[in-house]
Amino acid sequence: MRTFAELSPSPRTILTPGPVEVDPRVLRALSYPILGQFDPEFTALMNDTMEMLRQLFRTDNRWAYPVDGTSRSGIEAVLTSLIEPGDRVLVPIYGRFGHLLHEIAERCGAEVTTIEKEWGTVFEPEEIVAAIKRTKPAVVALVHGETSTGRLQPLEEIGRACRELDVLLVVDAVATIGGVPVEADAWHLDAVVGGTQKCLSVPSGMSPITYNERAERKVLSRKRVERGLRGPDYSAPAEERRPIQSNYLDLAQLQDYWSPARLNHHTEMTSMLYGLREGLRIALAEGLDARFARHRLHESALVAGLRAMGVAFYGDPACKLPVVTCVTIPEGIDGESVRSMLLDLFGIEIASSFGPLKGKIWRIGTMGYSCSRKNVLHFLGAFEAVLLRHGFRLPAGAALQAALDVYDAAKEG
Known part of the structure; x- marks a missing residue:
């Protein structure tokens, strides 16, 4: 029978667009003893994390918490919770990860319109605003920092236009959060998805998100009426039920879990939350x-x-x-x-x-x-x-x- 050597990864200087080297203080936090997910000490850590995420995203949103899973889980959670089958969605694409947003929106059953820019460039805000006025989408999904091309898309004017036109703006800030300014409130961003494994220097495995009341209203309009242990109420006519397709990535259920009610949804990733909390503490302490x-x-x-x-x-x-x-x-x-x-x-x-x-x-x-x-x-x-x-x-x-x-x-x- 084969025997296996003790794990000993080689030390690396990682200068990729992610993942990157993890701060030693985060690695230490990952090794701390496990607490139960409803232990008051642990739920206090959850509250700390939410408060620090609001500061990171520069928002007063009620909801700012991590989705358990890599950055794509946060993107899918937000898009699957906000996009209903038949919704019009606009996806401006200027690199690989715009195509990802397109694919996920299509899987949600959206009527997707894309506009594309040559790789290595970004959109002028007026190009996107014109497309919004032309296609009248319910949601615009846009990448902030496109790591495949190394470009940064300005957002402020686009966010202002989306607010004026009553369109939800979802932003992939996986590559920028913690390293480049992301102003969720000032730029009128309705939902923002971040990542841990890039500028926050925390291992991949959680996706911090935030969303405002405009987005929450859409989420709650699709919330299942529950009975007992989270069973849907099938007494409602089928045409009145517009449930979110995913259970694990259902923001309506996730926010209940992160609320003071602590309604059980899944077993929280205890050690990863330790790591994220420490990574956020380090970022905010640096300023x-x-x-x-x-x-x-x-x-x-x-x-x-x-x-x-x-x-x-x-x-x-x-x-x-x-x-x-x-x-x-x-x-x-x-x-x-x-x-x-x-x-x-x-x-x-x-x-x-x-x-x-x-x-x-x-x-x-x-x-x-x-x-x-x-x-x-x-x-x-x-x-x-x-x-x-x-x-x-x-x-x-x-x-x-x-x-x-x-x-x-x-x-x-």
């Missing part, structure tokens, strides 16, 4: 504005180093996502060979991309705990060495000096 500035600083140093190296950047710089930098793979260079050498010799992981960009760009993430001076300088030195080994001609040493200049300027400022 959100300071955290956003940190991400901008290390992005600036990385970009300066890469520019000095002589590589080309992908995408429109005017809408660059601060936490993901996309580099065009030079002609004649094997992109996967470069990635393998970085991982094998230096323990550094960067990402390729998807679809039409597969094999054409590298994506370098500077997110959360991975977003540090040590990691940026380590990567630039290693990347230079690997590119030289692959025959790419560059001014040796220039990248690190350019990055150090950025850090020196920040200290002087």
